[in-house]
Amino acid sequence: MTPMSLEALAAAVPDGALLALPPDNSLPSVALAKALVRRGAKGLRLLGVPVSGFATDLLIGAGCVAEVETSAVSLGEAGFAPRFSAAVRAGTITVRDATCPAIHTMLQAAEKGVPFMPLRGLIGSDILAHRPDWRVVRNPLSDRPDPIVLLPALRPDVAAIHAVMADSAGNVWVGRRRECATLAHASRRLLVTVERVVPGNLLEDERLAPGTISATYVEAVAVAERGAHPVALLDEYGFDAAHVAAYARAARTEEGFRAWLAEHVLGESALRAAE
Amino acid sequence: MTGPARPEERLAAALARLILDPLAPPARHIAVGAASPIPAAACWLVAKLGHPVRLSLLHKRSGNPFTEGSRELFDLTGQGRIDLFFLGGGQIDGEANINLIGTGEWPGMGVRFPGSFGSAFMYLMTPRTILFREEHSPRVLVPRVDHLSAPGTSPPQVFRRGTAQALVTGRCVFRFDPARARFALESAHPGETAASIRAETGFDYDAPEDVPVTPDPTPEELALLRGPVRDEMAETYPDFCARLWGAPATA
Numbered sequence: 250m251t252p253m254s255l256e257a258l259a260a261a262v263p264d265g266a267l268l269a270l271p272p273d274n275s276l277p278s279v280a281l282a283k284a285l286v287r288r289g290a291k292g293l294r295l296l297g298v299p300v301s302g303f304a305t306d307l308l309i310g311a312g313c314v315a316e317v318e319t320s321a322v323s324l325g326e327a328g329f330a331p332r333f334s335a336a337v338r339a340g341t342i343t344v345r346d347a348t349c350p351a352i353h354t355m356l357q358a359a360e361k362g363v364p365f366m367p368l369r370g371l372i373g374s375d376i377l378a379h380r381p382d383w384r385v386v387r388n389p390l391s392d393r394p395d396p397i398v399l400l401p402a403l404r405p406d407v408a409a410i411h412a413v414m415a416d417s418a419g420n421v422w423v424g425r426r427r428e429c430a431t432l433a434h435a436s437r438r439l440l441v442t443v444e445r446v447v448p449g450n451l452l453e454d455e456r457l458a459p460g461t462i463s464a465t466y467v468e469a470v471a472v473a474e475r476g477a478h479p480v481a482l483l484d485e486y487g488f489d490a491a492h493v494a495a496y497a498r499a500a501r502t503e504e505g506f507r508a509w510l511a512e513h514v515l516g517e518s519a520l521r522a523a524e
Numbered sequence: 525m526t527g528p529a530r531p532e533e534r535l536a537a538a539l540a541r542l543i544l545d546p547l548a549p550p551a552r553h554i555a556v557g558a559a560s561p562i563p564a565a566a567c568w569l570v571a572k573l574g575h576p577v578r579l580s581l582l583h584k585r586s587g588n589p590f591t592e593g594s595r596e597l598f599d600l601t602g603q604g605r606i607d608l609f610f611l612g613g614g615q616i617d618g619e620a621n622i623n624l625i626g627t628g629e630w631p632g633m634g635v636r637f638p639g640s641f642g643s644a645f646m647y648l649m650t651p652r653t654i655l656f657r658e659e660h661s662p663r664v665l666v667p668r669v670d671h672l673s674a675p676g677t678s679p680p681q682v683f684r685r686g687t688a689q690a691l692v693t694g695r696c697v698f699r700f701d702p703a704r705a706r707f708a709l710e711s712a713h714p715g716e717t718a719a720s721i722r723a724e725t726g727f728d729y730d731a732p733e734d735v736p737v738t739p740d741p742t743p744e745e746l747a748l749l750r751g752p753v754r755d756e757m758a759e760t761y762p763d764f765c766a767r768l769w770g771a772p773a774t775a
Contacts, residue, residue, distance in 0.1 A: 274583055275593050299594060300641060321624070321639030326763055329638060337626075337636045344631045348644035348673075350598035357595075369602060370645035372682050373675035377644070379630060394681045428593030459591075481585060488585075490763065 250419035250446075250470060258440050258471040259284035262407050265292040265315070269356075269405035269432055273302035273325060273480045273488075276426050278411035278442045280476035283514045286311040296405055297322065298356065298432055299349035303480060303493060306330040307514070309342060310506045318345040320352060326490060327497040332506060346376050351383070353428070355403035359435035365399045372396055408436035411476045412462070413485060415443045419464030420451045424483045427459070433466040442473040444485060529740045531694065532562055532768050533749050534713060535658070537741035538697055539566030542654055542690050543608065544575065549651045549686065551608040553578040555597055557641065561757065561764035563610040563656055568753040569745060580606075584760050598642055601649045604685065609650045611643050612657045615669045618727025619705040620655065620676025620688040622647070623669035630671060640673035647674035651686040655700075660693035662726040677705045696721050697738055698729060706730065711738040 253261075258281060262268060271277050275298075282304035285293070290313040295305055297319030305322055308314050310332030322333040336342040351368055358366040371377050372385060377398065388395035410429050412421040421441045423429045433439045439462070451461040476482075479489035479496075496513075499505040529537070543551050543566060554577060556564045567579050580589040582597055590596040600606050613622035614637035624640045626632015647653055657664055678684045687702040695716045698707040708730040712721055718735045741749065750769060758765050 300639065319639060321641045323638040329636075334636050337632060340633075346625060346631055346639060348640050349594055349642035350602070350645045353595040353598060368645070369683055370648040372648075373672065373678050374640070374644040375625065375630070375672040376640055396682060425588060425591045426593060427591055428595045431592075431595065484586065 250415065250417055250464065252415070252443075252446060252470045252472050255280060255284045255442065255471045255473050256288070258442065258469055259288045259290070261438075261440060261469060262290060262293075262409070264290055265294070266406040267294045267296060269296040269298050269408040269436055270301065270304055271298050271410055271426075271429060271432065272300045276410045276412060276423055276429055276477065276482065277302065277304045277480055278409045278440075278473070278476055279304050279307075279478060279480060280411065280442045280473035281409045281440065281471075282307050285313055286510065286514050289313075294318070296403070297352070298408075298428075299347070299352035301333075302330070303496070306332045306500065309333050309336050310500060311510060311514075314342055316343040316345065318347055318352075320347050320349045324493055324497050327493045331497060331500040335503070346379065348374070348376055351400055352403070353431070355400045356431050356435040358400065358402035359404040360431055363402060365401050367397050367399055369397065371398045403435070405432075405436040407438045407440060408432045409440045409442075411442045411473070411482065413444055413483060414451075415441065415446050415467075415470045416451045417446070417448050418450045418452070419467050419470065421462050421467055421470065422451055422457060422460055423462060424460045426483070430462050433462050438468040439466050441467055441470045442476040443470055444472075444474055444476065444482070446470070446472060529746060530768060531713070532565070533741055533746060534738060535562050535692060535694070536565040536569055536749060537745050538692055538711075538738050539563055539654060539656065540569045540573070540745070542692070542697075543567065543570050545689070548689055549607060551577060551652065553580065553606055554608045555580045555582065555601070555606050556610060557582050560610055560612075560656070561761040562658070563654070564761065565749060565753055565757060568756045569748055572748045572752045573745070581760055586759065594642070598645060601646060606650055608652045608654065609646050610654050610656050611647060611674070612655065613664070613669070613673070615664060615666045616655060616657060616691065617666050617669045617676075618707060618729060620691070620700050620707070621669045621672050622655070622674050622676070623671050624673040625671040627670045632671070634670075643674040647687075648678065648682075648684045653686065653688050655688050655691040657691070658694040660695040660721075660724055662724060665693070665724070666726040667728075676700075677702050695724060709735055711736045713738045714740075
C-alpha cells in the first residue's frame, strides 16, 4: 500500500458526489475537508453519519456543498453551526432532514445489499412527512394493524474518515469506532486519512483486528498528521474547544469566515495573494 | 466549594427525584446524549446516592461504553434495553411535541435549529422520557410547535413504549399526562410564582391552587454533586464543570 498525497485524495472526490462524513465524535477527516476547500470542490451532497459537525460547516461556508442530508448540524458546546445556518437562510443549500437511527439503518441496508430495512418510531414526525422516499407499510408479519417505516438502502459515492493508522497491507485502524466499518461497507469508495502508516498487518494482531477496517473496503490512504483537529481522535489527542469556539465566533459573518479560511485552510500563499 | 444550591444543582436534584420516582417505570439503564450536562449530573447523582443504575454517556471520550458508536445506542433502545432518555427542544408545546428543526417554513427558514438528532426514534422507543430545557419563555414553550421532530403522543395502533414523564425548565417542573396530552404544574423553583410561570409559558396547562416550591438539594446531595459527581463529569463536560464548580481542588 502506497499512501497518496492529501491533495490527490481530495482530487479523487468528484464534484457532485454523495460524500458521507462521520460526526465530530467519530473520526471525521477534517484534513480532507480542508483539502476539498483548497481544490474548490463544487456541488457536493453531504451525508452526516448520522449528524454533521465542524467539517460540514467548513465545506458549506466555502461553497462546496449543494445539499446536506443529516440528523443535525452542530458545533457541540460551541453552539449552532454558523455557515450552515446562514446557507439555510439564504437558500443556497438543500437540507434533507433525517433522524440518526434512520441514517444508520439506510446504511445497514446497503451493507446487506437489500433494498430497504424497517425501523420503529418516526411515525408522527414531520421528518417522515417530508421524505417521500420513506414509506409506511403495514407489518406483513403481524395479524394486527402495525404500521412501520421502510427506509431505502443508501449507498454513498464516497465516504471519508480519519483513522489512527494504516498498515502495509492497506488496512486501517479505527479503535472502538466500529460504526465506521458499516459506513465503509455501505459506500462505493472509502478514502482514509491517517496519522501514520505502520509496518505489518493489523489483522494478524488479535487485539487490533476488531477495530480494523479491512483493505477490501479502502480505496486510498493519505497521511495527514493531526488530520482530525480540532476534533478529538480516540486517545491520540483531545477536542480543541478553544479553536472551535474561535471558529464559531469568526464564522458568524461571511467576512469573518473568509478570513478564518485564509488563515487556517488556504495558507500563506492565499494570504499573500489576497493582499 | 460551599454555599447555597446553585440553579443548576437544584435542576440536577429535581431531575434525580424524577428518575427515582417509584411510580414510573424503573430506570436501570439511562443513556445521555450530547450537550446535556445537567441531565448527566442528575444521573450521576442517582448513581452516587447508591442506586444501581447503568449510565451510558454517548460522548464520553475515555472508556466510551459503545463500540459501535451511536448506532449501538439506537439498537439498544430498539431492543428495549434503554429505560430513560432526555430530550429537549427549540420549541416544546402543551401536548409535549418537540421541534428541533426550526421556525417558519420547512426546513426552518425563520430560525434554523440544529436538527432532530435521534428524537423521532427515541421518544417513541424509550419507556420514559424526561424533557429538559433551561430556557422557559414563550418562544420555547409554544401553543403549537412549528414543526414536529417527534410527537408527544401517538395513536393506539402505533408502536410506542412510553411518553414524556415530565418537563423540567429553569422555572418549574411540569408533569405530563399522556392520556390527556396535557401538562400540569408540579412545582415552581424558588423565586417563581404561579403567575410568573403562566406569563412565561405559551401553552395552557393545569395548575394547583397552591403551587409547591421545588425543593433544594439536600446537604448530602449537594456534597455529592460538588465532589464525586463533578469528578465523573469533568472529562466529558469540562466547560460546564469549570463554570459551575470552578477548578477541581486537586492540582
